Amino acid sequence: MSKQKKKTIVIGGGAAGLELVTRLGRDKHDEVVLVEPSSHHFWKPRLHEIAAGTFDEELDAVSYLKHALCNKYRYLQGRMTGVDRAAKTLEVKTAEGRLVTEHYDRLVIAVGAVSNDFKTPGVASHCMFLDSAEQAHNVWQRINPLLRAQGEHRISIVGAGATGVELVAELAKVSQKLSRYNTGSELQITLIEAADRVLPMSPECMSEKVQSMLEKQGIRVLTNTRIQQAKSGALITAKGEVIESDVQVWAAGIKCADWLTQLDGLETNRIHQLKVLPTLQSTLDENIFVIGDSAECPQPDGGFVPPRAQAANQAATHLAKQFKRQRKGKDLQPFVFNDGGMLVALGHDYAVGAVMNDRVVLRGRQVRKLYDTIFRLHQQVLFGWGRVTRLMVLKRIKCLMNPYYNGRA
Numbered sequence: 001m002s003k004q005k006k007k008t009i010v011i012g013g014g015a016a017g018l019e020l021v022t023r024l025g026r027d028k029h030d031e032v033v034l035v036e037p038s039s040h041h042f043w044k045p046r047l048h049e050i051a052a053g054t055f056d057e058e059l060d061a062v063s064y065l066k067h068a069l070c071n072k073y074r075y076l077q078g079r080m081t082g083v084d085r086a087a088k089t090l091e092v093k094t095a096e097g098r099l100v101t102e103h104y105d106r107l108v109i110a111v112g113a114v115s116n117d118f119k120t121p122g123v124a125s126h127c128m129f130l131d132s133a134e135q136a137h138n139v140w141q142r143i144n145p146l147l148r149a150q151g152e153h154r155i156s157i158v159g160a161g162a163t164g165v166e167l168v169a170e171l172a173k174v175s176q177k178l179s180r181y182n183t184g185s186e187l188q189i190t191l192i193e194a195a196d197r198v199l200p201m202s203p204e205c206m207s208e209k210v211q212s213m214l215e216k217q218g219i220r221v222l223t224n225t226r227i228q229q230a231k232s233g234a235l236i237t238a239k240g241e242v243i244e245s246d247v248q249v250w251a252a253g254i255k256c257a258d259w260l261t262q263l264d265g266l267e268t269n270r271i272h273q274l275k276v277l278p279t280l281q282s283t284l285d286e287n288i289f290v291i292g293d294s295a296e297c298p299q300p301d302g303g304f305v306p307p308r309a310q311a312a313n314q315a316a317t318h319l320a321k322q323f324k325r326q327r328k329g330k331d332l333q334p335f336v337f338n339d340g341g342m343l344v345a346l347g348h349d350y351a352v353g354a355v356m357n358d359r360v361v362l363r364g365r366q367v368r369k370l371y372d373t374i375f376r377l378h379q380q381v382l383f384g385w386g387r388v389t390r391l392m393v394l395k396r397i398k399c400l401m402n403p404y405y406n407g408r409a
């Protein structure tokens, strides 16, 4: 008699969740379900390209419906809203607004994180965010008309982590390329950071190089500057300085969604990440796993896995292997993040990176290619090398024919 298949439900089809369902679906040993509210997957580290109008959706967005069909998992378009751990059921609000209950044998939560406004007054209503493709599109809808209108336009980005730095560099590049078309538009871009340097989580020499590159591109970089309030058209610093802006984007810090703190008693930390054991199992329930930005996963050195795309991908690969071990009755192994270094893109043709445990800082066009490799490796897991190669060739051809930004409204 054939063994009954276990049902694994993965919540969130981002960097971690989509790779996991791809691997599990292809394995065909379990019944696999992906719960995800969006219709298409976008690689989050490229959201700044959507916001700057340089992302190619035709080539680089993934339809969940089609991907699920090709990789033997079920895609349920909706949002997880709660869990009953004793009954092993979860509640999902579907895209049509229905509430459905799904039974699981294993639950994997991979819902990522969002920007943290640290409850700063006015930020939620007067700043834009870059946490989803939809929000990135909204930023582009605001910036695109400015790029076509004569005069000076002020754009302020709060937070000089990877997101903020990549966004200002991409916008500066677009603005510079567009000046060739004599639109008469000029962007004045300000990057604001509370810490004493840009990329505060990276080695200092990398911060210095990145800041000097940004300043060479005409970007005003304000460090040691804490925003105390956001108003319509202005940011107010702790020292009372008023930074007037036509568009203001908040890209500082991260936290997880509030509903994670109400998951049938599961433990969370200060920024609402779910606490897990080194095996990625939640501290209070061995059938609930958490991977990616929404997990606080301890490491042998006493620290935690950082909220990075690379870590999300590694955790997905690790968990797929562990589920195979579980099937064979073996113990789960701990997840240890292997840090391959930090790379930050400064436009489409330049990147800066710290590798070899932050001992070496690299920069240039070749480093930008290395940066792209991380995205291509993600695509390779989703589609295999054949399709990735075709996508890369198509992209080359399209780049030769199209301007740097897509110019679509």
Ligand SMILES: Cc1cc2nc3c(=O)[nH]c(=O)nc-3n(C[C@H](O)[C@H](O)[C@H](O)COP(=O)(O)OP(=O)(O)OC[C@H]3O[C@@H](n4cnc5c(N)ncnc54)[C@H](O)[C@@H]3O)c2cc1C
Pocket: 011, 012, 013, 014, 015, 016, 017, 035, 036, 037, 038, 043, 044, 045, 046, 047, 048, 078, 079, 080, 081, 110, 111, 112, 113, 130, 131, 162, 163, 166, 291, 292, 293, 294, 307, 308, 309, 310, 311, 312, 343, 344, 345
């Ligand atoms: C603009 C930007 C630039 C970045 N650049 C870099 C970089 O250069 N290098 C780097 O390492 N990292 C970078 N990051 C961070 C990186 O993107 C994240 O660490 C990574 O995406 C985390 O993967 P994840 O799977 O945990 O979450 P995500 O990729 O965020 O995926 C979470 C998924 O969960 C879904 N979801 C949310 N709520 C629910 C719910 N209730 N029910 C079901 N599904 C839900 C979301 O729709 C989403 O698809 C960047 C992030 C941003 C925003």
